[in-house]
Amino acid sequence: MWPKFTDSLLEGKIMEIEEKSQLYKIRHSMAHVLAQAVKKVYPEAKLGFGPPTETGFFYDFDFENVDFREDSLKKIEKEMKKIIGQKQEFTYSETDANGAVERLTELGEGEYKIENVRNLSDRGVTKFSFYDNGPFADLCEGPHVDTTGDLPVKAFKLDRVAGAYWLGSEKNKQLTRIYALCFETPEELKEFTERRAMAEKFDHKKLGRELDLFHFDEKVGKGLPLWLPNGTIIRDEIEKYACEMEFKYGYKRVSTPHIAKEELYLTSGHLPYYADSMFPPMEVKEEGEETTEKFYLKAMNCPHHHLIFNSRPKSYKDLPLRLAEYGTCYRYEKSGELSGLIRVRCMTMNDAHLYMTLEQFEEEFRSTVKMYMEFYDTFKLTEYSFRLSVRDDSDKFVGDPALWDKAEGLLAKVMDEMGLNYFIGKGEAAFYGPKIDIQFKNLMGREETVSTIQVDFQSATEEKFALKYVDADNTEKEPVIMHRAPLSTHERFISFITEYYGGAFPTWCAPLQVCLLPVKDSCHEYANELAKELNADFVRVEVDDSSNSFGKKIRTNTMKKIPILLILGEQEIEDNSVTVRRYGSRDQETISRDEFLKMLKAEIKDRVMLREPMGSII
RNA sequence: GCCGGCGUAGCUCAGUGGUAGAGCAGCUCACUUGUAAUGAGCAGGUCAACGGUUCAAGUCCGUUCGCCGGCUCCA
Numbered sequence: 112m113w114p115k116f117t118d119s120l121l122e123g124k125i126m127e128i129e130e131k132s133q134l135y136k137i138r139h140s141m142a143h144v145l146a147q148a149v150k151k152v153y154p155e156a157k158l159g160f161g162p163p164t165e166t167g168f169f170y171d172f173d174f175e176n177v178d179f180r181e182d183s184l185k186k187i188e189k190e191m192k193k194i195i196g197q198k199q200e201f202t203y204s205e206t207d208a209n210g211a212v213e214r215l216t217e218l219g220e221g222e223y224k225i226e227n228v229r230n231l232s233d234r235g236v237t238k239f240s241f242y243d244n245g246p247f248a249d250l251c252e253g254p255h256v257d258t259t260g261d262l263p264v265k266a267f268k269l270d271r272v273a274g275a276y277w278l279g280s281e282k283n284k285q286l287t288r289i290y291a292l293c294f295e296t297p298e299e300l301k302e303f304t305e306r307r308a309m310a311e312k313f314d315h316k317k318l319g320r321e322l323d324l325f326h327f328d329e330k331v332g333k334g335l336p337l338w339l340p341n342g343t344i345i346r347d348e349i350e351k352y353a354c355e356m357e358f359k360y361g362y363k364r365v366s367t368p369h370i371a372k373e374e375l376y377l378t379s380g381h382l383p384y385y386a387d388s389m390f391p392p393m394e395v396k397e398e399g400e401e402t403t404e405k406f407y408l409k410a411m412n413c414p415h416h417h418l419i420f421n422s423r424p425k426s427y428k429d430l431p432l433r434l435a436e437y438g439t440c441y442r443y444e445k446s447g448e449l450s451g452l453i454r455v456r457c458m459t460m461n462d463a464h465l466y467m468t469l470e471q472f473e474e475e476f477r478s479t480v481k482m483y484m485e486f487y488d489t490f491k492l493t494e495y496s497f498r499l500s501v502r503d504d505s506d507k508f509v510g511d512p513a514l515w516d517k518a519e520g521l522l523a524k525v526m527d528e529m530g531l532n533y534f535i536g537k538g539e540a541a542f543y544g545p546k547i548d549i550q551f552k553n554l555m556g557r558e559e560t561v562s563t564i565q566v567d568f569q570s571a572t573e574e575k576f577a578l579k580y581v582d583a584d585n586t587e588k589e590p591v592i593m594h595r596a597p598l599s600t601h602e603r604f605i606s607f608i609t610e611y612y613g614g615a616f617p618t619w620c621a622p623l624q625v626c627l628l629p630v631k632d633s634c635h636e637y638a639n640e641l642a643k644e645l646n647a648d649f650v651r652v653e654v655d656d657s658s659n660s661f662g663k664k665i666r667t668n669t670m671k672k673i674p675i676l677l678i679l680g681e682q683e684i685e686d687n688s689v690t691v692r693r694y695g696s697r698d699q700e701t702i703s704r705d706e707f708l709k710m711l712k713a714e715i716k717d718r719v720m721l722r723e724p725m726g727s728i729i
Numbered sequence: 730g731c732c733g734g735c736g737u738a739g740c741u742c743a744g745u746g747g748u749a750g751a752g753c754a755g756c757u758c759a760c761u762u763g764u765a766a767u768g769a770g771c772a773g774g775u776c777a778a779c780g781g782u783u784c785a786a787g788u789c790c791g792u793u794c795g796c797c798g799g800c801u802c803c804a
Contacts, residue, residue, distance in 0.1 A: 179733080180734095181734060271798060271799070272734080272799085273732060273798070273799035274731055274799070274800055275799075275801090276800060276801060281731085285731055285801090287732065287733085288733095290798095320740075329777090329795060381804065384804080387802095388802085388804070410804075442803085444803070445730050445731095445801080445803095447730060447732095447801085448802060449796095450797085450798095451796095541804060543804080560803085630761090630762070631762060631763090632761055633761085658761075660761085660766080660767055662762080662765065662767090663762095663765080664762095664765095665764050665765055666764095666765035667766085669764095669765060676764095678763070680763055690763090699764085
């Protein structure tokens with residue numbers, strides 16, 4: 112069985128508690144077995160947390176001064192199997208906070224478990240339960256299987272080692288996390304590992320190399336992709352499509368520089384707040400001047416767009432004003448956060464800022480969501496989820512709480528009215544306002560924000576850009592601002608669709624759309640002439656005029672995942688026809704040249720995708 | 730940035746301290762082919778970089794760089 116594209120292949124995501132689920136009990140109990148085995152091999156190890164995950168479980172350990180290496184996993188796995196063979200019984204007991212601390216101290220547990228008891232106790236928890244099995248005991252809510260003998264000894268595998276901060280905070284000590292895969296049966300484990308191996312074949316980094324889409328070069332720098340001719344065609348096609356859509360929805364396009372003076376980002380409030388995420392400034396000194404001036408590479412387009420809004424006084428009649436730009440931004444992401452095209456340091460955003468009255472907000476939001484759905488339909492994207500990202504009580508969120516409430520309420524209202532399913536992301540809001548994030552999963556199950564719609568009540572204020580429009584009653588008012596990016600950045604979006612399509616792009620955006628395969632030399636003239644005609648219609652076409660055998664031509668061009676191959680032999684020449692062989696199908700049909708041209712042009716113009724994306728069916 | 734793994738030809742990968750290899754891709758020649766690899770030949774390398782151990786290092790040790798998987802972060 113092949114993996115469904117949307118199945119989570121990510122080990123890290125903590126499993127929802129399903130009290131009665133046997134699988135949950137197995138994974139949970141297995142984590143205890145792992146901890147017991149680790150303490151046998153490394154008696155000094157201290158325990159952190161060890162929950163079940165969607166594909167197994169993990170446990171965090173503090174190995175003190177021992178450098179834990181991945182090859183130790185084998186030894187630990189062996190111990191685990193022994194423990195399972197001993198059929199140790201899980202027994203339950205209960206105590207209060209003091210009793211729990213006492214018991215943990217007895218067990219030789221360090222600060223982590225005890226800190227956990229204190230935290231729970233502070234939150235009003237008074238009952239603490241322990242599960243004992245064999246010589247091992249752990250503070251734990253359960254539930255568990257009856258004995259370790261109930262655990263599927265052949266359906267688990269220690270998978271990876273990773274660092275993980277205690278309580279998820281960078282300020283705390285980093286513990287060693289051991290990830291394990293675990294299922295109910297060996298067959299399920301095998302199926303999962305096979306699915307994961309399949310998914311790796313569709314990794315956008317691998318496909319990007321095979322299909323010559325992009326290249327990273329150390330001489331340019333990490334996280335700075337070089338887009339090759341093939342990848343650039345995809346970018347250009349997506350951009351062309353975005354321009355058409357924006358035209359249809361009443362946007363005006365603008366273009367802004369990649370750098371700006373420090374003052375701009377002081378005004379926007381990004382400095383000094385987000386200085387860490389920006390490239391350090393360039394200091395420029397004009398000839399004859401005494402002082403230097405600082406310029407920053409832009410990390411976002413909004414400040415520039417706000418200044419365009421402000422370039423002349425605005426009337427309520429100018430609103431809503433929708434400014435769009437495929438703007439290139441630079442962000443200094445920490446090195447370990449970079450990942451192929453998913454997280455880069457140079458990105459080109461499908462950005463736009465909508466300026467409107469408060470009364471217009473609902474309608475603008477509604478039509479923006481509608482535009483998103485149109486985009487998703489074209490790309491045949493069907494599996495995504497809406498997240499309403501709201502603030503929490505952290506102090507990073509600025510502005511009038513009443514406005515926040517109003518905006519959060521309006522977003523929820525419109526989405527409810529549109530019948531959209533969404534979940535709440537508490538604390539996921541931008542510092543200046545709530546947002547809708549549309550979450551996609553890549554093939555490896557990593558969830559990413561692809562599209563976003565953000566409400567901004569901050570940038571228009573007096574302290575920031577002092578954006579104003581004159582209303583019908585002749586008073587000045589602040590516009591409401593909406594940031595939106597349905598197609599994300601070229602980098603993230605293309606990484607996503609490359610995997611989703613398995614590298615087989617729909618005809619309209621495929622780097623090479625049609626490849627002509629003459630059966631023998633005598634057919635080259637017919638092929639070249641047809642290519643010329645297609646080319647005149649702006650179709651990206653090539654003739655395979657190599658001296659390869661015909662079988663080899665089929666093979667090599669199929670492996671390039673070209674949407675359409677045309678077979679041209681003596682028969683086709685005779686009746687002025689072409690034999691069409693589409694990617695992903697062995698059925699082919701011979702049709703007249705005119706019929707083919709008509710079909711192809713319509714397919715490209717309407718951006719039709721005739722088959723299911725490869726990644727959606729594996 | 731932190732933890733773990735990895736780095737040999739454009740790509741995929743062999744290589745047990747003792748002369749750097751294969752397949753594919755590329756180039757040349759021959760073959761002209763009707764549906765997933767025609768054959769022969771040629772070329773291709775500072776074994777990521779730097780330092781150390783050794784008579785001898787792709788191989789062992791250290792440092793740096795890069796990539797991958799996590800953690801943190803993601804305006």
